[in-house]
Amino acid sequence: MSRLAKLARISKFANGNSNKVEEVRSISIKIYLIILFIAVVAFGSLLYQVEGDTNLFFKDIPSSILWVTMALLGGGIGNVELSVSAKLLVVGIQFTSLLLFGLLIAIVGQSVERRLLGSSRLDK
Numbered sequence: 001m002s003r004l005a006k007l008a009r010i011s012k013f014a015n016g017n018s019n020k021v022e023e024v025r026s027i028s029i030k031i032y033l034i035i036l037f038i039a040v041v042a043f044g045s046l047l048y049q050v051e052g053d054t055n056l057f058f059k060d061i062p063s064s065i066l067w068v069t070m071a072l073l074g075g076g077i078g079n080v081e082l083s084v085s086a087k088l089l090v091v092g093i094q095f096t097s098l099l100l101f102g103l104l105i106a107i108v109g110q111s112v113e114r115r116l117l118g119s120s121r122l123d124k
Contacts, residue, residue, distance in 0.1 A: 028107050036072070036100060043093050044068040050086045072097045 044065030051058040057080050058064045071077050071093050082090065 025107070025111060032100070032103055032107060035103075039096050039100065040065055040069050040072060043072075043089065043096070047086060047089055050089060051083060054083070055081065068093060072100065
């Protein structure tokens with residue numbers, strides 16, 4: 001996240017003809033995908049540790065990662081009985097989902113603005 005903030009500051013000084021704007025967009029997308037991957041693996045592993053012994057949905061780490069992926073990408077959490085600690089973890093998953101969605105909106109919004117209007121605030 002701090003890398004994205006630094007890239008946003010650097011991109012203010014790039015003119016529209018330079019490749020820096022495209023490089024910043026490319027790096028932003030790569031950072032987003034890395035953050036998404038880390039969130040999925042971390043939350044999936046934590047959920048397995050919390051619920052692995054008691055819940056059939058989380059019988060192994062890949063099942064937990066699949067469930068977290070669906071929760072992060074808006075698939076919902078379904079009717080799964082969870083312990084109190086797992087419910088707190090699900091709140092963290094949903095909050096992270098909102099943060100990642102906001103970041104994705106910002107990245108895609110800049111690209112759409114550039115394509116539709118021919119320029120963006122990065123070019124100014």
